[in-house]
Amino acid sequence: MSSSISTQKEMNLAHASGSGRLFFLDLGAGRVMSANPDGSNLKVLVNEGRKLPDGLVVDAEAGHLYWTNMGNLKANDGSISRSDLDGNNVITIVPEGGTFTPKQLQFDRGNGKLYWCDREGMRVMRSSLDGSDIETLVDTSEGDQRPGPDAKKWCVGIALDVEFGKLYWTQKGNDNAGQGRILRANLEIPNGQTATSRSDIETLYDSLPDPIDLDLDLTARMLYWTDRGDPPRGNTVNRAHMDSTKGERSDPEIVFTHLMEGIGLALDVKGARMFVTDFAGSLYSANLDGSNQKTLLFAQGNLTGIAYAELPAR
Amino acid sequence: MSSPVLPLQLETVVYEKKGPIAYVTINRPKVLNALNKTVIADLRSAFEDVRDDSTVRGVIFTGAGDKAFAAGADVGEIVNDTGVEAEEKTRAGQAVTNLIDNLGKPVIAAINGFALGGGCELTMACTIRLAAETARFGQPEVKLGIMPGYGGSQRLPRLVGKGRALQLILTGEIISAQEAYRIGLVNEILPNANLIARAEEILQLILANAPIGVKLSIEAVNKGLETSLEQGLLLEAALFAICVGTEDKKEGTSAFLEKRVARFQGR
Numbered sequence: 001m002s003s004s005i006s007t008q009k010e011m012n013l014a015h016a017s018g019s020g021r022l023f024f025l026d027l028g029a030g031r032v033m034s035a036n037p038d039g040s041n042l043k044v045l046v047n048e049g050r051k052l053p054d055g056l057v058v059d060a061e062a063g064h065l066y067w068t069n070m071g072n073l074k075a076n077d078g079s080i081s082r083s084d085l086d087g088n089n090v091i092t093i094v095p096e097g098g099t100f101t102p103k104q105l106q107f108d109r110g111n112g113k114l115y116w117c118d119r120e121g122m123r124v125m126r127s128s129l130d131g132s133d134i135e136t137l138v139d140t141s142e143g144d145q146r147p148g149p150d151a152k153k154w155c156v157g158i159a160l161d162v163e164f165g166k167l168y169w170t171q172k173g174n175d176n177a178g179q180g181r182i183l184r185a186n187l188e189i190p191n192g193q194t195a196t197s198r199s200d201i202e203t204l205y206d207s208l209p210d211p212i213d214l215d216l217d218l219t220a221r222m223l224y225w226t227d228r229g230d231p232p233r234g235n236t237v238n239r240a241h242m243d244s245t246k247g248e249r250s251d252p253e254i255v256f257t258h259l260m261e262g263i264g265l266a267l268d269v270k271g272a273r274m275f276v277t278d279f280a281g282s283l284y285s286a287n288l289d290g291s292n293q294k295t296l297l298f299a300q301g302n303l304t305g306i307a308y309a310e311l312p313a314r
Numbered sequence: 315m316s317s318p319v320l321p322l323q324l325e326t327v328v329y330e331k332k333g334p335i336a337y338v339t340i341n342r343p344k345v346l347n348a349l350n351k352t353v354i355a356d357l358r359s360a361f362e363d364v365r366d367d368s369t370v371r372g373v374i375f376t377g378a379g380d381k382a383f384a385a386g387a388d389v390g391e392i393v394n395d396t397g398v399e400a401e402e403k404t405r406a407g408q409a410v411t412n413l414i415d416n417l418g419k420p421v422i423a424a425i426n427g428f429a430l431g432g433g434c435e436l437t438m439a440c441t442i443r444l445a446a447e448t449a450r451f452g453q454p455e456v457k458l459g460i461m462p463g464y465g466g467s468q469r470l471p472r473l474v475g476k477g478r479a480l481q482l483i484l485t486g487e488i489i490s491a492q493e494a495y496r497i498g499l500v501n502e503i504l505p506n507a508n509l510i511a512r513a514e515e516i517l518q519l520i521l522a523n524a525p526i527g528v529k530l531s532i533e534a535v536n537k538g539l540e541t542s543l544e545q546g547l548l549l550e551a552a553l554f555a556i557c558v559g560t561e562d563k564k565e566g567t568s569a570f571l572e573k574r575v576a577r578f579q580g581r
Contacts, residue, residue, distance in 0.1 A: 028345035029390020047390075052344065073344075175380065230448055260428065260450065260488070261346070261381055279346060280385050280428055298457040298486070299431070301389040302345050 020310040023065055023085075024264060024277055025053040026301035032056070032067060032087060037268070037275070037308070039283060039296025045087025051079070055104035055116060055158075056264075056305035058085070059129070060312060066093070067305065068102035068116055074147050078102045078118070080131060085311065093131030100146050104157045104213050104264075104305060111162070117155035117169055120147035123195065124155050124169050138185060139195040140171065152179050157214040157225060157265075161242070162187070168204075168223065168242075170211040176229045180208030204242075205252060209234035213265040213305070215274075216242065217288065224255075224288075226262040226276065235259040237276055237290070255290030264306035277303035322363055327356035328378065329363070334371040334521055335514065336364050343379030349432045350388035354406050357436075361413045368580075371525060372517040373417070375440060376424040377433075380506055383425045384433025386454070400463070407432055407464035411439035415469075415536060418529040420520050422513040425449045426506055430488070435464035438473060441532065443499065444513055445491040446506040451499060452488040472539055474499050524562040525580035 023034045023045075030053060032046035051069035058065055063085050071077035078101050080094035094102075100121030107114050112129050115137075124138040140153040148154065157170040165187045173179025182205045190200055205211075209229020216223055223242045227234045237256035240249065256262075261279035267288070268275070275296075276284045283297040283306070322329055328339040338360045340347040347353075364370050377383040395403065414421050414436070423429075423440035430452050437443050437451075445451075453466045461467065462483060471479035474497045482489070494500045504512050520528060530553040538546030557563055562578045569576035 026390065028348050028388060029393075031390060044393075260385075279381075280430065281389065299386055299389065299454045302348070302385075 020268065020271075020308055022266070022275055022283070022306060022308055023056055023058055024283065024306040025056050025067060025304045026281075027052050027054060027070075027279075027304045028302035031301065032065065032083070033300070034085075035283070035297065037271075037273075037285065037296075042297065042300075045085075046081075046083055046090055048090070053081075054304045055102065056307050057105045057107045057114070058307045058309035059107060059109060060085075060309040061109065062129075064129075066105060066107065066114060068099075068105050070101045070103070070119075071096065073101055073120060076100050076146065078121075080105070080114070080116070080127075093129075094127060094134065095131075098127075098131070098134055099125060103155070106158050106160050108160055108162050115158055115160060115167065117158045119154045119156055119172075122146065122148040122153045122155065124158065124167065136195040137167065137187075137189060138169070138198065138201065141196070151175075157212050159214040159216045159223070160187070161216060161218060163218070168214055168216070170214060170225065172210050172212065172228075173208070176209055176234065178207045178209060180211040180227070180229070181206045182208070182211055182214070182223070182225065202246075204249070205240060208238075208252075211238075212263055215265050215267045217267055217269050219269055220288075222288075224265060224267060224274065226259070226265045228259075228262050228279075231257070235262050235278075237262065237265060237274065237286075239288075255288070256284070256286055256293065259284075263304050266306045266308040268308045270310075275306055275308055277306045279303065322359050324356040324359060326350075326353045327360050329360040331367070331370060334369065335517055336360075336367075336370045336373045338364075338373055338375045339378050340376075340384050341378040343377070343381065345388070346382035346385035346428060347377040347379070347433070348386060348388040349384050349407075349436075350391045351403065351406070353384075353388075354403075354410055357410050358406075358413065361410065361417060364419065365413070365417055370419065371521050372419055373421040374424055374510060374513045374517065375414075375421055375436070376510065376513075377426055380426055380446075380448075382428040382433070383423070383449070384430070384436060385428040386431030386433055389458075404463040407435070411435055411465040411469075414439040416533075418532060420517060420528065420532070422516060424509045424513045425451075425491075425500065426509055431455055431462070431466075432464045435462060435466045435469065438469040438499075439465060442501050442516065444502050444504060444509060444516075445494060445500040446509050447491055447503055448506060449491040449494070449500075449503075450488050451491075451494045452486065453483045454486040454488065456484060457486040470499075524557070524560070524566055524576075524578045526560050526562055527557050527566075530557055 030049045035042045056067040077096040078099045083090040101119040103117045105116045122141040127134045159168040185201045212226045238252040240252040259278045264277035281299040286293040330337045421440040423437040423443045
């Protein structure tokens with residue numbers, strides 16, 4: 001009872017300050033955590049042990065957190081969990097066997113859909129918000145059996161441009177082999193085509209060291225991603241224009257460097273800032289152009305997916 | 315008749331022997347080889363076996379994967395510790411670092427990536443440290459409300475001097491392999507792909523020498539650092555005398571005079 005009142009006050013305070021809340025994952029300890037955008041008020045929301053959580057998304061309006069659990073990378077035991085924003089009422093919405101190694105996650109509130117990349121499953125997938133109606137939208141396997149052995153076919157990061165009907169994802173390539181790509185396709189499979197044979201897939205950027213997570217600034221039409229490869233181009237946050245036509249694309253701009261295995265990325269477009277996690281355990285913030293870099297948290301485990309949300313007043 | 319020796323049952327460490335060299339590899343690459351109770355127990359088992367196996371004369375110690383040697387403690391395991399539990403864990407970690415430091419056989423740390431917190435402390439217990447170009451080093455514990463617990467506050471100043479040790483420990487900052495080399499924390503920097511081969515090359519150079527001379531040299535340096543110069547010199551003289559009394563001294567000096575390669579027997 002008192003904790004409920006306290007939680008409500010905290011949320012009201014967060015909303016009143018207009019600074020929202022960060023939610024992020026520690027893969028090593030299997031935890032879901034949250035903090036204020038300055039790193040203060042760190043809370044462990046869920047502490048359930050070793051399922052290797054990787055991608056996370058917040059439905060602030062419904063008061064839900066969704067996250068992926070990779071499971072054993074060689075087994076078909078990935079899953080997707082949901083909880084309330086305070087970490088209570090954890091349920092499984094996509095049970096083990098529904099996806100192989102689910103990675104980063106996004107959601108389309110208007111259409112009630114979750115989207116995620118399945119790395120060893122070599123696909124981009126979608127379901128309803130309750131986990132039903134699972135579909136494969138893109139199948140990159142080219143006939144390889146799961147678990148897919150070829151890292152060039154491994155789908156990792158994902159982002160949605162619902163207004164323009166577009167889906168963006170990364171395929172990481174072998175570590176530091178310069179095989180990473182960022183791809184785009186329509187949200188819906190073109191008529192008469194299948195997940196394995198779509199004609200609408202475009203490669204936007206290739207020869208990247210090891211691209212991981214994606215986020216979009218839909219106002220400025222800018223694509224942002226983390227790259228986990230080696231410096232100088234890796235362990236960075238990069239950005240590039242979303243809408244450049246082929247032949248007009250300039251090289252990506254590096255806006256953040258010296259990450260230690262950069263993984264998660266979340267933009268706060270309204271606040272003109274980004275939040276970044278790395279696998280060595282740090283949480284960072286910076287302006288969207290990379291200025292004003294700060295380390296908010298350090299050595300917090302093996303941080304993966306991150307999301308920023310402005311919580312409605314209660 | 316002694317009972318047959320059971321093979322080690324290790325969960326988180328890969329332990330292999332190839333002739334006179336043992337390879338100890340922390341094997342939790344999915345979590346950057348983070349150190350937990352099981353890793354510490356497995357390392358203790360592996361290094362005790364190295365100590366007790368007379369056929370093993372040197373060790374290459376590394377982390378699985380190409381990202382981390384060991385990126386610190388498993389945070390999920392320590393967040394709920396009480397002071398008593400923490401002391402037990404610290405003492406267990408110190409027992410491993412002390413075991414490595416005083417093994418009497420050379421241990422070369424092949425540092426393939428992050429060596430942070432307890433990971434950095436493990437490397438500092440080794441005889442020699444080689445770093446990959448991409449390696450990173452640090453004692454970040456103060457950023458977590460704690461301090462080094464596996465020997466960092468003692469070994470780091472002995473390696474790099476008090477001022478630099480305090481700067482690293484108090485700021486919790488992470489330094490590059492190049493900076494680690496500049497301050498003397500590591501001996502060499504190599505491309506990651508060459509790290510194990512170079513460790514083997516150095517070990518082969520050491521293994522060509524008299525085992526007792528090597529062992530007592532390690533002891534003289536380690537114990538000498540704990541005492542005054544005067545006492546260190548007395549220790550050196552005593553250990554030197556032990557070497558002079560060995561068969562290997564006869565073999566070494568004879569081989570030199572006869573212009574041939576010495577064949578040391580370790581006695």
